[in-house]
Amino acid sequence: MDEIVVLENVVKEYRNGERAVRAVNGVSLSIERGSFVVVLGPSGSGKTTLLNIISGLVGPTSGQVRVAGKDISAMTDAQATRFRADSIGFVFQFFNLFPTLTVLENVEIGLALRIKDPQELRERTLKYLHMVGLEGMEAKFPDQMSGGEQQRVSVARALASQPELLIADEPTGNLDAETGETVWALLRNMNRETGTTVIAVTHWAEAAEFADKTLYLRSGRIERISGPGAGR
Numbered sequence: 001m002d003e004i005v006v007l008e009n010v011v012k013e014y015r016n017g018e019r020a021v022r023a024v025n026g027v028s029l030s031i032e033r034g035s036f037v038v039v040l041g042p043s044g045s046g047k048t049t050l051l052n053i054i055s056g057l058v059g060p061t062s063g064q065v066r067v068a069g070k071d072i073s074a075m076t077d078a079q080a081t082r083f084r085a086d087s088i089g090f091v092f093q094f095f096n097l098f099p100t101l102t103v104l105e106n107v108e109i110g111l112a113l114r115i116k117d118p119q120e121l122r123e124r125t126l127k128y129l130h131m132v133g134l135e136g137m138e139a140k141f142p143d144q145m146s147g148g149e150q151q152r153v154s155v156a157r158a159l160a161s162q163p164e165l166l167i168a169d170e171p172t173g174n175l176d177a178e179t180g181e182t183v184w185a186l187l188r189n190m191n192r193e194t195g196t197t198v199i200a201v202t203h204w205a206e207a208a209e210f211a212d213k214t215l216y217l218r219s220g221r222i223e224r225i226s227g228p229g230a231g232r
Contacts, residue, residue: 010063025220041217056080089158
């Protein structure tokens, strides 16, 4: 089994005055490369903290975190930053697009430090914009687009760097239900088409229908796992 993410007894504590609060409480899990994983749970269940640990944005208080064969729990901040730039793409609830840049430029800016050849940069950008269904919209600005279209730009930007892992934090939290379902279908299709592992957190229970594996979090613990990948 080719596992891209492995957590072993991971704990993350925060101090609240004299009291230690465990946002993540003894989580162990493995995620297979190329899979689509949804993390569900109520507010305060530890979903975003778990994502931040997997992506190396925060370190665990204890336990080990291995991503793409690397022990990110032992990395320095500089090493973790470099690892994220090389290996992880991010999609957020709020699209984080530059309002004064076109769709094309919003994707290109995320690749500019990685790809120096202008023709290669343009070809890569157009490839991923077309993959997410935005062909012909390259010259538009974000305020000329719907929320669902803006999130498609965010997905294209995240995938264009060809990361090993795509992290999505409430990717449809700023969209209506119908548009949100379309974005979930897009993420699933991109997972299948590119082979990129996707880990997404959400409050929307129906997102489990798109997942290979669904983790249910409560009070920082995995309450249960469902789906075809539940045994992994």
